[in-house]
Amino acid sequence: MTLTDATHDPALTSWVDSANAADCDFPIQNLPLGAFRRAKTDEPVRIGVAIGDQVLDLKLAAAQCPWGEGVPELLAPLAAGDLNAFMALGPAARRRLRAALSAALAAGSDQAPFLELCLVPQADAEMQLPCRIGDYTDFYTGIHHATAVGKLFRPDNPLLPNYKWVPIGYHGRASSIGASGQVFRRPHGQIKRPDRDAPDFGPCQRLDYELELGALVGTGNALGEPVPIERAEEHLFGVVLLNDWSARDIQAWEYQPLGPFLSKNFATTISPWVVTMEALAPFRRPFSHPPGDPPPLPYLDSAFNRDAGAIDIVLEVWLQSAQMRAQGLAPQRLMQSNFRDAYWTLAQMVAHHTVNGCNLQPGDLLGTGTQSGPGPDQGGSLLELTQGGRRPITLASGETRTFLADGDTVILRAHCAAPGARRIGFGACAGTVAA
Incomplete structure (x- = not known):
């Protein structure tokens, strides 16, 4: 069973420059998910992706960026701040969204002009528990x-x-x-x-x-x-x-x-x-x-x-x-x-x-x-x-x-x-x- 794919390519770089630093925790090969809101606001919590020293706001990304077929449906629970609902979709959905995010954040992506408006510096993000932990x-x-x-x-x-x-x-x-x-x-x-x-x-x-x-x-x-x-x-x-x-x-x-x-x-x-x-x-x-x-x-x-x-x-x-x-x-x-x-x-x-x-x-x-x-x-x-x-x-x-x-x-x-x-x-x- 092959576990890796194109999203793991070590040569892959991002148009988010900070993600390309050798000691960066969040290069484009990572793409972890977390819940946040902008600091000193009462805006609803939404799910974001860490990329370099930035957070890609998936609520804004879902609304402002064109995506391929089926991806908007995967982004919908994340835009609503409900990671649990996305987690319940299973590994196939997770892999599909990972591939879409990797392509969108990669250097030369046609989606970059849309998504650069959806970035929030991690320093300006108030992080929450990533999901509802029932047990x-x-x-x-x-x-x-x-x-x-x-x-x-x-x-x-x-x-x-x-x-x-x-x-x-x-x-x-x-x-x-x-x-x-x-x-x-x-x-x-x-x-x-x-x-x-x-x-x-x-x-x-x-x-x-x-x-x-x-x-x-x-x-x-x-x-x-x-x-x-x-x-x-x-x-x-x-x-x-x-x-x-x-x-x-x-x-x-x-x-x-x-x-x-x-x-x-x-x-x-x-x-x-x-x-x-x-x-x-x-x-x-x-x-x-x-x-x-x-x-x-x-x-x-x-x-x-x-x-x-x-x-x-x-x-x-x-x-x-x-x-x-x-x-x-x-x-x-x-x-x-x-x-x-x-x-x-x-x-x-x-x-x-x-x-x-x-x-x-x-x-x-x-x-x-x-x-x-x-x-x-x-x-x-x-x-x-x-x-x-x-x-x-x-x-x-x-x-x-x-x-x-x-x-x-x-x-x-x-x-x-x-x-x-x-x-x-x-x-x-x-x-x-x-x-």
Whole structure:
């Protein structure tokens, strides 16, 4: 199966000059979708396409630009600001619109004079959540994170027996998901200190981030009808960055026996631009479990998943404290990892989520779990990087961190790069602990 087409041609350039910069997150080969309105206006939200440092307003583009047969019908829900309705149309519609947008934004396009009037600088766009998120499930696919955290509590047996057999997940809270730029208050809850017989109630003292990806469901499935893994990726629309903020001290007291609750549901931040599954095609890689590990059960295994289930996505965490901002210091990179190291693929997440008949819907969000790398400096959370708070990190300002302080901003970034392909990025996923 050929995954790439003319829209992925690395030689393709755009009449939007900023899209042709080598380090641009949003070249013409990407074309992610997001919801926005112009800053300081009360205009209705509409869907746009990121191209260079601009946003192509699809409401204006639908009204002011001539399009080929069938394309206006695809643009209609996007012009109305309803990404969910477009997601529900499925991958064939998505590929058709991608081809039309690629041709329209390519250098020499006859549509350029119309579309240049439909551009909005990204600096002037107020980004929203890209779609209505009805449900949120967070998985635990990062084996290096699971192992590192397990060692902190179970040095002799870090991975529980089910980890290599079943994609573990828990149900999250959709109502507290916010777009990049989210500011949230430090959560409160019960905290049980080792030297006390009873818990105290108060503010979290061990606030953490978690570096994740989030997969957004496109077409859903009917209740009672599992999605076979051979068709799982047809039900995925695209991917965002996801920060699963975590109150570690609250979590330690509440997570047994049922799992995270108040320690996770106070805030989750996602990046505003949805990088479609098509844009990720040049960065697909073979997938397998390490030698000696049990093979996936048949419902979690397919030829395509073995051939191209992994995705080569470089992931990074950056931190800027309030003092660093005051001193004019740039955010500091804390770590880098890669999603290709995940123990379970996106397709396996969908297949497992639905194997019992659970019905997914357009816009549902599936978190991957924390994506750490194998090295001690590749932890996707402060819990790992500081060894549970025992090894503080020193910032450029001279401050130290074991967990997050008020005023800290955490920024997730990601990009894909490979020989013979154009580099693409995800933009920023930033969140700030209210001071």
